[in-house]
Amino acid sequence: MMRKFLIASLMLGTSLSAANARTTITWWHAMGGELGTKLDQIVAAYNASQDKYTVEATYKGSYPETMTAAIAAFRAKQQPDIVQVFEVGTGTMMAAKGAVYPIYQLMKDTGAPFDPKAFLPAVVGYYTDAAGNMLSFPFNSSTPIMYYNKDAFQKAGLDPNTPPKTWEDVVADSKKIMDSGAAKCGFTSGWISWVQTENFSAWHNQPIGTLQNGIGGMDARLTYSKDALLVKHWDDLAKWQKSGVFEYGGPGGGNDAPPKFYSGECAMYMNSSASLAGVVANAKTFQVGYGMMPYEAGAAGAPQNSIIGGATLWVLQGHPKEEYQGVADFLTYLSSAAVQADWHQFSGYLPITMAAYELGQKQGFYDKHPGTDVGIKEINLNPPTDNSKGLRFGNYVQVRDIIDQEFQKLLAGSESAQDALNNVDARGNDLIAQFEAANK
Amino acid sequence: MDTKRTIFRHRLLPYFLLAPQLAVTAIFFLWPAGQAVVQSFEREDAFGLKTTFVGLANYTALLSDPDYLNSLKVTVVFTVAVTLLSLVAALVLALAVDRMIKTATGYTTLLVWPYAVAPAVAGVMWWFIFNPTIGLMPYLLEQVGYHWDHSLKGTDAMILVVIAASWNQISYNFLFFVAGLQSIPASMREAAAIDGAGPAKRFWTITLPLLSPTTFFLMVVNVVYAMFSTFATIHATTQGGPAQATNILVYKVYNDGFIGLNLGSSSAQSVVLMVIVIALTVIQFAWVERRVQY
Numbered sequence: 001m002m003r004k005f006l007i008a009s010l011m012l013g014t015s016l017s018a019a020n021a022r023t024t025i026t027w028w029h030a031m032g033g034e035l036g037t038k039l040d041q042i043v044a045a046y047n048a049s050q051d052k053y054t055v056e057a058t059y060k061g062s063y064p065e066t067m068t069a070a071i072a073a074f075r076a077k078q079q080p081d082i083v084q085v086f087e088v089g090t091g092t093m094m095a096a097k098g099a100v101y102p103i104y105q106l107m108k109d110t111g112a113p114f115d116p117k118a119f120l121p122a123v124v125g126y127y128t129d130a131a132g133n134m135l136s137f138p139f140n141s142s143t144p145i146m147y148y149n150k151d152a153f154q155k156a157g158l159d160p161n162t163p164p165k166t167w168e169d170v171v172a173d174s175k176k177i178m179d180s181g182a183a184k185c186g187f188t189s190g191w192i193s194w195v196q197t198e199n200f201s202a203w204h205n206q207p208i209g210t211l212q213n214g215i216g217g218m219d220a221r222l223t224y225s226k227d228a229l230l231v232k233h234w235d236d237l238a239k240w241q242k243s244g245v246f247e248y249g250g251p252g253g254g255n256d257a258p259p260k261f262y263s264g265e266c267a268m269y270m271n272s273s274a275s276l277a278g279v280v281a282n283a284k285t286f287q288v289g290y291g292m293m294p295y296e297a298g299a300a301g302a303p304q305n306s307i308i309g310g311a312t313l314w315v316l317q318g319h320p321k322e323e324y325q326g327v328a329d330f331l332t333y334l335s336s337a338a339v340q341a342d343w344h345q346f347s348g349y350l351p352i353t354m355a356a357y358e359l360g361q362k363q364g365f366y367d368k369h370p371g372t373d374v375g376i377k378e379i380n381l382n383p384p385t386d387n388s389k390g391l392r393f394g395n396y397v398q399v400r401d402i403i404d405q406e407f408q409k410l411l412a413g414s415e416s417a418q419d420a421l422n423n424v425d426a427r428g429n430d431l432i433a434q435f436e437a438a439n440k
Numbered sequence: 441m442d443t444k445r446t447i448f449r450h451r452l453l454p455y456f457l458l459a460p461q462l463a464v465t466a467i468f469f470l471w472p473a474g475q476a477v478v479q480s481f482e483r484e485d486a487f488g489l490k491t492t493f494v495g496l497a498n499y500t501a502l503l504s505d506p507d508y509l510n511s512l513k514v515t516v517v518f519t520v521a522v523t524l525l526s527l528v529a530a531l532v533l534a535l536a537v538d539r540m541i542k543t544a545t546g547y548t549t550l551l552v553w554p555y556a557v558a559p560a561v562a563g564v565m566w567w568f569i570f571n572p573t574i575g576l577m578p579y580l581l582e583q584v585g586y587h588w589d590h591s592l593k594g595t596d597a598m599i600l601v602v603i604a605a606s607w608n609q610i611s612y613n614f615l616f617f618v619a620g621l622q623s624i625p626a627s628m629r630e631a632a633a634i635d636g637a638g639p640a641k642r643f644w645t646i647t648l649p650l651l652s653p654t655t656f657f658l659m660v661v662n663v664v665y666a667m668f669s670t671f672a673t674i675h676a677t678t679q680g681g682p683a684q685a686t687n688i689l690v691y692k693v694y695n696d697g698f699i700g701l702n703l704g705s706s707s708a709q710s711v712v713l714m715v716i717v718i719a720l721t722v723i724q725f726a727w728v729e730r731r732v733q734y
Contacts, residue, residue: 064699071701075488092486092701099487250591251681256573265573398700408682412592427507434702438485438492 022054025326026080029057030066030311031140034277038346046333053326063089063311064397070316074099079316081327084139086311087126088396091214093314094135095394095439101315101324103331104133112328118335118353122305122379126390127312130216136312137331140349142274143306143375144195146187146294150287152267155182163268163291167236170268170294174245183267186245190254190271193403194309195293196237197230202388203295204229205304213391218436220393222428225421229296235417238410248411251404258282272309273375276348290371292378304388306378310349341365350375394435399428473714479707486701498708507684508692508709515667515688518602522666526606527658530613531651535643537614538621548618555611559669563676566604570677590678594685597678601686604677605670613658620654621647660724664717689713 031039036059043057060066063086070083085093093100107114116124116134123141128134150160156177164170174186189195201208206227211220224230240246247266249257254271261269262282269279270293279288295302313334315327333339340356343349345365351357357376360366366373382388393399406420406427415423448454480498484491502508537547554562570577570590578588590596624647632642648655671690674680680687680695687695689709697706 068698068701071486072698095485096487096489098489248592251679256571256591259573395700395702398696398702401695401699405681405683408592412594412682414683431700431702434483438483439490 022052023322023326025053025055025082025323025330027055027057027082027084027313028060028066028070028080029084030060030063030086031084032059032061034281035140035274035347038277038343042334042339042343045339046330049333050329053329055326055330067092067397074316074318077318079318081319081323082313082315082330084311085136085314087141087309087390088400090127090136090312091392091394091396091435094129094392095218095435099317100135101317102129102133102135103137103315104135106315106324106328107331110325110328112332114332118355120350120352120354120357120379122384123308123350123352125384126308126392136314137334138310138312138352139334140274140343140347141308141310141312141352142272142349143308143379144191144199144270144293145273145374145378146268146270146291147261147275147279147283148268148289148291149183149261149264149283150289152177152182152264152286153289156180156267160287160289163289164294165292166297167233167294168297171240171245174240174267177267178244183264184244185247185260185266186240187268187270188247188249188254188257188260188266189269190249190257190275191309192248192251192254192407193400195270195272196233197224197403198391199293199306200233201227201230202305202307203293203303204299205301205385205387206230207387208391209393212386212389214393215389215391218394218439221432222393222399222425224428225418225425227421229299231417231421233296234407234410234420237407238413238417241411251401251408272348273350274310274348276372277346290374292374303378303381305381305384306375307388307390308350308379345369345372348372348375350379393428393432394439395431398431399424402427402431476707476710476714479703480711481704482707483704486703494704498704499712501705502708502712507687510684511687511689511692514598514684514686517598518605518670518686518688519663519666521598521602522605522609522670523659523662525602526609526613526662527655529606530610530658531617531655533610533614534617534621535647537618548615551614552611554608555615557608559605559608559672560676562608563604563673566600566607567677570600590682592682594682597682597686601670601674601677605666605673609662609665613662616654616658617651620651624650657724660720664720667716668713 027043029036029039039057043055047054058080060069063084066083067085067089070079070085073079104114104116106112119134119138123138124134126141127136127138146163148163153160153173156173157180158173158176164173170187177183177186198208201224206229207213208224208227208230209220209222211217214220237246241248247257247260249255249260257269257271258275258278260266261279264286269275292303293306313331315324335353337353337355337359340351340353341359341363344351344356345360351360360373403424406415406423409415409423410417410420481493481495482491483494483497533551537544537551540547557565569575570588572578572589572591581588588596590600628646628650629642632646637645667688668690670688671694674686674688674691675694678686680691690713693706693709693713696702696709700706
């Protein structure tokens with residue numbers, strides 16, 4: 001009996017090691033729902049396309065959960081090869097020299113074909129070091145756009161093909177929509193921090209911090225409260241919330257915002273261009289239109305260009321060489337025009353290479369789906385300035401929480417917009433100073 | 441006091457028998473607690489690549505941090521509210537069941553049921569009921585002219601988490617109160633009734649004093665529960681918001697440590713919590729147990 005068992009386990013062992021001839025590469029990501037399904041398809045296609053490597057993609061929850069899981073795993077020496085980290089985690093990841101394997105280095109060491117110039121500058125700029133080296137691989141980048149309910153516009157006597165251009169238009173249209181009963185509220189928004197704060201400043205070419213919004217060094221500090229337009233915008237949002245023009249969708253990504261739009265309660269919805277898959281899947285009872293983010297009429301230099309959000313793939317140190325060979329191979333596959341164009345067209349994430357964008361044009365995708373290239377047009381609207389390249393601060397995950405908390409206090413009427421943004425600066429700069437001290 | 445003494449023939453045997461439990465305690469309690477104490481004196485980056493000793497800096501930073509002081513205040517309000525609500529509600533239910541003769545066991549079973557529901561599940565359930573967009577309660581409250589919005593109003597959020605956290609705990613308290621009531625001799629209440637004491641008088645002068653051991657025990661248990669075991673409830677409902685109105689100490693430890701990756705401050709906060717637990721335990725053993733009327 002025992003002998004039989006031994007033989008059986010031996011045989012099992014050999015058959016397993018035969019399968020193990022393929023090197024396994026682990027990838028932790030934060031793509032749930034429709035995006036997660038698509039990502040699994042991409043991984044399955046890669047695994048089927050060659051016989052040397054098997055990529056194992058694991059969903060680890062939200063962006064902060066995925067990032068903290070990977071960091072905890074690194075401390076316990078159980079880290080994955082690749083981890084998807086959202087843009088505000090960039091400061092933390094970049095400072096972790098010795099923990100991350102910079103992409104440019106990885107590609108050089110493994111000899112994989114790699115041309116940094118093939119990527120869109122507005123996307124890659126966010127993730128390069130001072131010397132212009134690419135540190136992480138921009139897998140999914142998005143930018144805020146406006147979705148609107150064409151049926152509600154029509155019902156209110158507005159042109160369903162002309163989305164509002166300025167914030168004044170947004171309010172005027174909202175009032176018409178609400179008065180006509182086409183919808184209960186004008187607009188809602190995901191990501192108050194990213195959409196209505198960071199991007200608002202970039203879109204109006206205003207700084208949110210010193211030293212090129214923190215890209216210039218770790219001693220940079222926040223200056224949100226000095227952006228007069230932003231103060232006015234927060235003040236407006238609080239007023240609009242009272243009059244019903246705007247409905248708050250909650251902190252963080254704003255979980256309550258999408259249902260308000262899907263159900264027809266709010267006629268407009270500002271969120272990531274990558275909310276597209278969700279919008280297409282859920283907004284079934286009406287026609288959806290796409291527009292650029294509104295700007296303040298008369299603001300000099302607006303609109304400038306929007307900044308990106310989303311996430312990049314970071315490669316972590318501490319794995320055998322052959323795994324990194326596979327990582328490089330997989331990343332090359334991910335950046336190929338066909339995969340990128342497919343991912344971009346399905347999800348609404350920006351194509352990260354020019355080739356993928358051009359492929360989409362050749363396929364006639366943008367003609368068939370008007371509005372899906374709004375995000376690309378936004379980030380490429382003007383050459384990025386120091387105020388619109390992006391932002392990079394340590395502990396920024398918590399700073400985002402602070403932005404949400406102060407915004408909630410503003411909406412609850414317990415402080416003014418100026419006070420709220422003063423507090424964001426004061427509390428945020430404390431955290432940024434702590435990060436600087438811990439990473440010196 | 442009489443204690444039974446067991447004589448072991450071999451001197452090492454008792455230690456051997458204790459070893460598994462001691463190992464579990466050491467690995468899962470003492471070691472992490474020790475780590476927390478060590479880390480509370482350090483400043484470290486997220487990946488653990490650079491560590492510096494900073495002395496008491498993490499503690500002094502806490503005391504001057506308005507967020508921490510706010511969290512302390514929130515915790516006190518929350519703990520008192522949960523303890524009061526769950527004790528009073530459980531006592532009322534237990535008294536009601538105590539008066540039943542035939543159906544008591546049926547009601548007891550039903551009332552204990554919520555305790556079997558995992559806190560996270562209960563949290564999600566309350567989150568649904570009170571959700572400003574899709575929930576039933578805000579809709580009903582709107583009919584009576586109250587605009588419920590726990591995503592913006594701190595008081596609404598506090599009420600929500602207090603209800604959600606108490607709901608489970610009521611079952612637990614109820615069970616102890618029922619047992620406590622059963623151990624009160626019926627003859628005492630009957631004697632008082634013959635002397636002309638009404639139901640209210642009997643409750644205040646006989647039932648409540650005789651229940652005091654149970655009540656004091658439950659009070660400590662509930663305070664500990666509200667302070668330390670309500671993480672899942674908070675996480676599933678408000679996540680400490682809005683604007684930190686429900687950010688109790690335990691949740692802040694999680695947020696600063698696991699989301700913010702500020703391990704030094706998070707450890708210092710854990711150590712403060714540890715001190716509070718030790719103090720509560722000492723109070724329970726040294727003070728409450730002696731003063732209670734048996």
